[in-house]
Amino acid sequence: MTQKEKILKAGAKLFRKQSYSATSMQDIADELSIKASSLYNHISSKQEILSELLLSNAEAFVKGMKDVKEAELSPTDKLKRIISIHVRLTVEDTNKMSLMTNEWKLLTEENKEIYLSHRSAYEKSLKSILKEAIKLGEIKDVNIDLSLFSILSTLRWLYSWYDRNRDISPIDLEIILFKNLIEGIVTK
Amino acid sequence: MTQKEKILKAGAKLFRKQSYSATSMQDIADELSIKASSLYNHISSKQEILSELLLSNAEAFVKGMKDVKEAELSPTDKLKRIISIHVRLTVEDTNKMSLMTNEWKLLTEENKEIYLSHRSAYEKSLKSILKEAIKLGEIKDVNIDLSLFSILSTLRWLYSWYDRNRDISPIDLEIILFKNLIEGIVTK
DNA sequence: GTCTATATTACGATAGAC
DNA sequence: GTCTATCGTAATATAGAC
Numbered sequence: 001m002t003q004k005e006k007i008l009k010a011g012a013k014l015f016r017k018q019s020y021s022a023t024s025m026q027d028i029a030d031e032l033s034i035k036a037s038s039l040y041n042h043i044s045s046k047q048e049i050l051s052e053l054l055l056s057n058a059e060a061f062v063k064g065m066k067d068v069k070e071a072e073l074s075p076t077d078k079l080k081r082i083i084s085i086h087v088r089l090t091v092e093d094t095n096k097m098s099l100m101t102n103e104w105k106l107l108t109e110e111n112k113e114i115y116l117s118h119r120s121a122y123e124k125s126l127k128s129i130l131k132e133a134i135k136l137g138e139i140k141d142v143n144i145d146l147s148l149f150s151i152l153s154t155l156r157w158l159y160s161w162y163d164r165n166r167d168i169s170p171i172d173l174e175i176i177l178f179k180n181l182i183e184g185i186v187t188k
Numbered sequence: 189m190t191q192k193e194k195i196l197k198a199g200a201k202l203f204r205k206q207s208y209s210a211t212s213m214q215d216i217a218d219e220l221s222i223k224a225s226s227l228y229n230h231i232s233s234k235q236e237i238l239s240e241l242l243l244s245n246a247e248a249f250v251k252g253m254k255d256v257k258e259a260e261l262s263p264t265d266k267l268k269r270i271i272s273i274h275v276r277l278t279v280e281d282t283n284k285m286s287l288m289t290n291e292w293k294l295l296t297e298e299n300k301e302i303y304l305s306h307r308s309a310y311e312k313s314l315k316s317i318l319k320e321a322i323k324l325g326e327i328k329d330v331n332i333d334l335s336l337f338s339i340l341s342t343l344r345w346l347y348s349w350y351d352r353n354r355d356i357s358p359i360d361l362e363i364i365l366f367k368n369l370i371e372g373i374v375t376k
Numbered sequence: 377g378t379c380t381a382t383a384t385t386a387c388g389a390t391a392g393a394c
Numbered sequence: 395g396t397c398t399a400t401c402g403t404a405a406t407a408t409a410g411a412c
Contacts, residue, residue: 021209150342157341184372
């Protein structure tokens with residue numbers, strides 16, 4: 001791991017624990033047993049730590065969604081794949097996932113705009129998959145906005161559940177999430 | 189509204205928008221068109237603003253849960269009542285609800301302990317209602333921890349959905365939430 | 377109840393030696 | 395690549411006049 005990667009990792013850990021604004025460069029430097037000024041040899045600002053963490057993860061989601069959209073799958077199977085993306089990225093790094101849910105507000109205006117445009121593109125794609133599933137009769141004709149919101153709420157908070165249930169395998173997690181989120185509203 | 193209430197209201201608004209740590213007493217004072225030092229005639233610290241907001245809401249949830257537990261209702265009807273509590277408190281003040289989900293980390297150790305003990309008592313009560321519902325066959329024999337987590341995720345993020353759908357009546361909101369969260373997993 | 381003035385501390389970031 | 399030293403700024407909070 002490069003020194004920059006170590007800084008990003010320490011940042012993610014501390015930003016999650018005590019929020020971005022309440023974390024000082026001192027705190028991050030202490031975590032790596034160096035002086036705060038030494039951080040600036042690897043990153044140009046505290047904001048850069050946050051934006052690198054958030055934007056790289058946002059891009060991973062957008063990329064994953066692109067693959068799903070292009071796949072030859074039924075809407076229901078696409079939903080399974082989307083759950084799988086969330087599980088994979090959550091298992092990979094719960095701290096980063098926590099920041100995506102809670103700390104994006106602290107991005108500068110410019111970075112926030114990029115982040116939110118990724119997020120709404122992602123939500124729009126998921127919504128059109130849900131619509132398609134309803135059209136094909138794979139899912140009940142529910143309040144689509146609330147269902148979308150409900151599914152995303154659970155997937156966005158998955159990191160906190162996973163931290164307390166790390167013994168479960170990603171595959172099993174995908175299965176019970178699907179049952180819980182989708183089969184609940186599937187026809188019949 | 190007393191001056192103290194105005195301060196709490198402005199605090200909730202700003203803490204939600206830009207987080208607790210990134211909000212200065214200056215910011216709150218500006219919102220009320222007074223000087224920052226004047227705030228201290230009504231509150232003793234910035235932390236007091238946060239803790240009053242969070243602990244009063246946490247107590248409202250605990251009180252609501254107590255009433256539900258003591259009521260002579262089926263587990264399913266109890267779940268309906270619990271959804272109703274969340275809807276009521278969300279409709280009352282989405283800013284406060286946002287803080288409960290996102291800003292509790294910034295409570296001092298002492299206050300955080302009180303807050304988290306309220307929260308886990310609440311979760312424990314909800315879990316035992318779910319268990320009872322399964323025992324009586326009102327709900328499928330699901331992964332109870334994940335269902336609990338999934339229901340709470342949606343209810344805790346309801347404030348953000350409600351802010352974008354303020355035209356819906358509380359009653360209708362309760363009904364579609366119940367359909368989405370509970371009927372989905374009810375037997376048959 | 378609000379103001380001005382101020383004490384005290386901490387922060388992000390830079391310059392320059394090693 | 396890390397260090398010491400430091401600049402400039404902004405934060406919470408208090409004291410005391412009006």
